[in-house]
Amino acid sequence: MSVCAAAQSAVEKKKPMQNFSELPLSIYMQDRIKHSGFSVPTPVQAAAIPQALQGRDILATAQTGTGKTLAFLIPAMEQLLKLKEQGILALVLVPTRELAMQVMDQYNSLRGSRLSQGALVVGGLSEVQQLKTIRNGARIVVATPGRLEDFIKRKLVSLRGVRMLVLDESDRMLDMGFLPAIQRIVSLLSKDRQTLCFSATLEASVVHLVDDYMKNPVRLAFGSTLNPADNIRLQAFEVAHDGKQDVLQRLLAKETGRCLVFARTKRGTERLAKNLVGRGFTAAMIHGDRSQSQRTAALTGFQQGRFQVLVATDLASRGIHVQAIAHVINYDLPEVAESFIHRVGRTGRAGKPGLASTFFSRDQRSEMNHLERTLGIRMERMASVV
DSSP states (O other), rough: OHHHSSOOOOOOOOOOOOOOGGGGOOOHHHHHHHHHTSSSSHHHHHHHHHHHHHOEEEEEEEESOHHHHHHHHHHHHHHHHHOOOOOOEEEEOOHHHHHHHHHHHHHHHTTTTTOOEEEETTTOOOOHHHHHHTTTTTTTTEEEEHHHHHHHHTTTTOTOOOOEEEEEEHHHHHHTTTTTHHHHHHHTOOOOOEEEEEEEOOOHHHHHHHHHHOOOOOOEESSSTOOOOOTTTEEEEOOGGHHHHHHHHHHHHHOOOOEEEOOSSHHHHHHHHHHHHTTTTOOEEEOOOOOOOHHHHHHHHHHTOOSSSSOOGGGGGOOOOTTOOOEEESSSSOOSSSHHHHHHTSSSSGGGGEEEEEEGGGGGHHHHHHHHHTTEEEEEEEOOOO
């Protein structure tokens, strides 16, 4: 039976949860949630956490920035508190090392003293340190499929005890070609495990994955995953190719908050970031050819406010979660419509207002119109930047 037919409705007749204190959690987890400054759950959290605490498999689709990380971390941590077994009991698979690092940071900031340190299993970081953390008793692992499978092939980790599997940004993992690795990893897990799957879209490949690995999942969907959030203002500038730099600089000069600028190519990202620095802007860059230390330094500096501008390829459109990005600027049009959604989803997070600007040239009018028709949106055409 297909997942669409098997999944149960997410519509609840009772009043939606208004506070994390309403959850049937241990006193310890309630204290940790409160200590971390969380009080009112997002809709995804309010719907997913109670079902996950009951042991149900969950398939959730939602726009980016809706709080999916806590929606799976809180049930996983509650389960770890109750289980006495040692070894890896919870496994979170994500598409990129940056997302893995951010999930692990969230876990370690929330866990307190009663839960052991989590293990990060990703490429580009010290393998020795990752294995040391696992051998020191990590009971939750956050991993990218490629590095985890490498550890498995070399018999460096065992997944026999995993009780909960989380597939985060599952559509992105499939886009990146991780399906064979995911299949081999999941084949090693107990069939009695609980599986939580979070995805921005429910494409056919994701449905196939869910049909194979989930048991009668609760289906949760929040808003349209093919449209930007309603709180994001969309504007577009028709700009000559040789005028893009000038328009960008004028937009950035008006903005006081963090700005994320997307370029199509690695070379374009390099050129753009260096040009902005030369014009006096505090800017950093992130793309696939940068080393992990360079990417981490750029992202950390952006998060901490040392850089006002981060210039990135689509590597950063998914899995990079930085709070309070005021303005996303599509310096280059994305290659596919879905990338537009993930780019602009970096602003307007947690229901706050956001702004997204898109540049296009005269000869890209048809491409721009096609993008809008595909997504069912209309961007406000802007005459100039004063």
